[in-house]
Amino acid sequence: MTSTVDVSHAAYFAFRDRLLGDLRTTVLTGEQLCEAGRLIYGRPNRLSLYGIPAPRMEAAGIRLLGRTTIECCIDDYADAVADTLVGLHTGIPHEDDEPLVVDLFCGSGNFSHHLGTRLGATVYAAELDPAVHAATRHNLDRIGARTRLHLGDYRDLLGKLTARGPRDTYFVEPPWGPAFTPAGLDLTRTSPPVPTILDDIRRSRDGRPCLVAIKTNDQIAHDSLNRSFAGARHLRSITPEPTLPYGANMQFHLYRLGSGAEE
Numbered sequence: 001m002t003s004t005v006d007v008s009h010a011a012y013f014a015f016r017d018r019l020l021g022d023l024r025t026t027v028l029t030g031e032q033l034c035e036a037g038r039l040i041y042g043r044p045n046r047l048s049l050y051g052i053p054a055p056r057m058e059a060a061g062i063r064l065l066g067r068t069t070i071e072c073c074i075d076d077y078a079d080a081v082a083d084t085l086v087g088l089h090t091g092i093p094h095e096d097d098e099p100l101v102v103d104l105f106c107g108s109g110n111f112s113h114h115l116g117t118r119l120g121a122t123v124y125a126a127e128l129d130p131a132v133h134a135a136t137r138h139n140l141d142r143i144g145a146r147t148r149l150h151l152g153d154y155r156d157l158l159g160k161l162t163a164r165g166p167r168d169t170y171f172v173e174p175p176w177g178p179a180f181t182p183a184g185l186d187l188t189r190t191s192p193p194v195p196t197i198l199d200d201i202r203r204s205r206d207g208r209p210c211l212v213a214i215k216t217n218d219q220i221a222h223d224s225l226n227r228s229f230a231g232a233r234h235l236r237s238i239t240p241e242p243t244l245p246y247g248a249n250m251q252f253h254l255y256r257l258g259s260g261a262e263e
């Protein structure tokens, strides 16, 4: 049994290297998408974005690049986090008609698409990589999403948006790169570092409170999640059933962010 698990994990890590290597900006075939679903989540259908599972993506005209396939937030996870956020929104007194929903490092844009749909809100999303942006633009048009997709740096997008109220929600998932080591994920070493991104958010809204959701793995290094969100209020963490070895699975954390002084 142990050796079967090891073999399948070895296949996962080999495929992951390809998705982040030679297939990084290649649109995957239907067969490669199903293989990714099987190796990452245990079955092809579980790799599902915009409500479309991997076995149907090619026929539905969905374009997923290698890097986005490994980096994306699948429907099951996006649904669970959106559910929690919708519950939190219900308990927050507000005067705005519609909260601001912002996906600062959107990749596939799937997470914010789910949240925006659930809240009936327009989503504002930034993506810096032109190849990822083009694929995501294509996919969001294909499914008729209301997302306003910006090609460029997240700071440009922040500079264009005005705070609306305390339900405003930002999703933060910068590339991990060298922050992801055998010792775990160091959120102070992502690119850009998470504390810098949080300061940028605070500044863009003059410290008015908001919600922040972040995706991490299940092995945080150097207490860097707590250190990055020092002063913010932790609201919930969501841990999907692990499908991979420790360190390779995903988790989501929700915080209330204020000016930094009064949190």
Ligand SMILES: C[S@@+](CC[C@H](N)C(=O)[O-])C[C@H]1O[C@@H](n2cnc3c(N)ncnc32)[C@H](O)[C@@H]1O
Pocket (backbone or CB within 6 Å): 068, 071, 072, 073, 074, 104, 105, 106, 107, 108, 109, 110, 111, 126, 127, 128, 129, 132, 152, 153, 154, 155, 173, 174, 175, 176, 191, 192
């Ligand atoms: C880890 S992925 C996010 C995946 C996404 N949450 C999803 O569900 O597909 C990070 C994305 O941020 C983009 N990115 C990197 N630096 C950026 C920046 N400064 N501004 C905006 N996007 C950036 C990358 O090109 C990549 O697609």
